[in-house]
Amino acid sequence: MKAETKVGILGVFCIVLLTVFAYLMGVISPFSNTKELFVAYNYAGGIEEGSPVRVMGIKVGKVKEITFDPSFKMPNGEEAKLRLKISIDKKAWSSIRKDSKFFINLAGVIGEKFLEISAGSVDTGEFSNGDYVRGEDPPRIDQLISQGYGLAGKLLEVVEKNKGSVTSVITQLDHLATNVNKTLVLLDKATKNREVAKLLDNAIKISDDLAYLTNGMRSKKAEETYELMHKLLFRLEPMDGPAIKKFFQQEGIKAHLF
């Protein structure tokens, strides 16, 4: 075989390897089975071209293109200046509905960014190829930190303005704590005193006896007795003092005679 032929074969082999590599990297996809969507954001939290797109946690596509478009507005008039073109496998396309949410999330040890699409409800319709949808902007950590600094500054200002009051409150709290501590020490001492212990024992016994007595008062028989007494008092109420006196005198006489 001639040297030219051998070199030619090697050259063709190199081109084939390059093509296979390009196919594996997704640069060329002759058997593509994907659909595309445009997702609009105002803040994309570090997502890049080539970042994975996942539906219910499964990788189904990737971010193909990121476009800055300052004049872009959603149909409802909302401004969204960043546009992501994403490709999604047709097998997952039916799971993405018009009420699906498009989040930017973090995954993995190194915090890889990916676009997560929540599965929508079956009642809402499917997207068409090339539709525009508004994504959920991820929270901005820098903004939160900045707000935290602002809050801390305001708190400091309030404390500095009311320095006297704050000091007084702290002093009073200190006194209160000291007093509570003293009381607790006294209580501790009191519980260790023999006479107090005896007193407490007696109190416990009395409370036991009272419990026994009051327990009997809650019975059905006791309730009947209360009712009877109530009736008796109801009957006795119209009787005045002299009549009672007369009655007892007569009854007393009778008793005395018999």
Add this chain to the structure above:
Amino acid sequence: MISLFTETFLGVFRPPFRKKEFFQQLHFVANTSLAIIVFCVSFAAIVTILESSFHMKLVIQNDSMVPGFAAVLILRELAAIVTALLLASRIGAGYAAEIGSMQITEQIDALKMLGIDPINYLVVPRFLASIAGTMMLTVIANVFCLLSAILVSQLYLGFTFGMFISSMHRFVHFQDIIFSMIKGACFGAVIPIVASYFGFNCKQGAEGVGHATTNTVVLASIGIIVVDFILSYTFSHIY
């Protein structure tokens, strides 16, 4: 050496174009070096992925990112530089010895007397063949490195082919292999220039040829490493 490079570069665009010499040299550079390069870079890739896994497990107790990291390292550095250093030893030494022998036996003077430009006749075909051959070998080395890494990660680290490719997707871009080819081309340009320089300046006797060969390998290796640094630094602004 700079004047030799300039003359060679200009000679590329100056006729006569020596296709036959070019293909013969390309066969010498690419085809005959293929086996040794594939063998060596495959082992280098195996060591790389095993070491990466070991160190990642040691540091962060997790080696899930190893395929991606190893693939980036292979594509951006390992395959191109190992290929170039092997070629510097193999073809650099060969060129230096060949041109050196021609120099001490006054064959180059004879060429001049015949009205043949020695740079156009000897250096330009080798220069072009070395560039093209190193580029081709770099592509093959990259793919075989990745295949070795995939095989080892499947057998010893528990990554499937799909997991490896998926991890690669996070870090590797198609431009990496293009940059690797550009590196290969630059390394390929360094070797014949250095070899021809020492060949043309070869001293009389077998000792002179030996010195020319040794100096070629040493200086070409250093040149490759320096050019690698310059290109890596340049590409770091593009990645």
